[in-house]
Amino acid sequence: MTSFRASLCRILPVVMVASMLAALSGCAARGDASQPIPTALITAPQKPTRLVIVLPGRADDLEALRGSGIVQSVQSAWPDADVVLAALTMPYYRQGIAVQRLRSEVVLPARTRGYQEIWLAGASMGGMGTMLYDAHYPDELDGLILLAPYLGETSMIAEIDHAGGVASWDAGPPQPITADTWQHELWRHIQGWTQRPASARRVWLAYGEDDRLSRAMPFLLPALPAEQVLVRKGGHTWSVWSPAMNDILLRAAGSSASVAGER
Template sequence: MTLAARARLFSVLVALTVPLSACLPGGGDARAPIPQALVPAAGPATRLVVVLPGRGDDIAGLRASGIAPAVQAAWPDADVLLTGLGFAYYMQGRAPQRLHEEVIEPARKRGYRQVWLLGASMGGMGTLMYDRAYPGDADGLVLLAPYVGDRSLINEIRATGLSRWQPGPVPPDVDADNYQRELWRHLQAWQKDAHRTDSVWLGYGAQDRLAPAMPPLAGLLPKGHVIVVEGGHAWKVWSPLTQRLLSGAGPARLDAQRSP
């Protein structure tokens, strides 16, 4: 990634933090392995939910957020893996690849029947970036007020509708100047598979500053896969919302959707 591209990505990610109470400054050290902390299920675990943080959230913040108990209240058979895939890893330009190599692949080797990704704000963007890099690799996605692009791009998509929107020529490389447009090119392709979003869930607060960007994404999902509640951009909204989303899904229904 060029210096100019890094500067562009830095400005976008910083914009996510002001004035969002859930995403305080921070970001980790990309020279180190991605921090991880496992919150085991009370009994035998058959699935794993990997949590990607908002901008500036660390492992301690995720523990305090209540997201692990919320997941396990809905899915008692789920281990929850809190990660510190912070700002620095995105700036490095290899966040999806490192997530795959350091978190997802090792989890698969531990024998989980399903591995899900759950991301909030910047982590929601990271979840979608992972799906773009490794389409369908995760068994399901939970998106909590994900950052999906600048207002100008969202307005462009909403003006034409996603089906008719023209993303432009495919660039030789994806960088900080075009990753938002390429992310939406990937999302647009979801429309070609009627079952592509059967295991994708979206939740956000009606007063969230990112709420105006959610309708084009919500329009890709099946009925009942989107929940909007009162509240803003904070874990106090997202954690109870996650329990509602996963309780509505239900392990049996998800297993049926994933069956050939």
């Protein structure tokens, strides 16, 4: 796993330019990766016990996140949750420092504030970033929320399809991460969720049935508990993701209460 993380870090600049820029249409939000990640902390209406960190889509900056309705969705479901909007925009990915910077600048400082739970959520590019974080730092976070995540190029999805799905796909031995293999290795991490149900129980997925990335989503579904997948009407937009986020957190709270009651 250590070599995987190191190799992934080295190749991310190439990867993000070569494939993600091509796959995710629309203008990318600007940012200066030489500066700290822009963040906004929105404190909980009640005494905070949890933190939800939200990563943007490719076209989103901090103001777009503020206007997306995501904060209201989180805190109406979890009034004890602080929310950090983290503008981890394309330049951070392009330089191959996105995941490491997110951890050092946002996640680790949050640990010192004594939260009982820390969750990471991301839309589109941010959903991919959320998965990459988990690949680098497995099971470090209490929950992951993937909002229409970018899952790779058509050729990679076709390979999974041809194998009969991610569970039966032969990932082969781990490979050094290159511009040609990074998606393969990321799907290896997803396949790991099929083999580690406890890890998969931390992961939630939501997307619109008309989302332009929706064709890839069925190949992710076998890795996740069915009750943790929400499909909504609509496309690749916050008007789908923000309400779905509220539903996810309400369900997650109910699931946690059920587990606690069984103890």
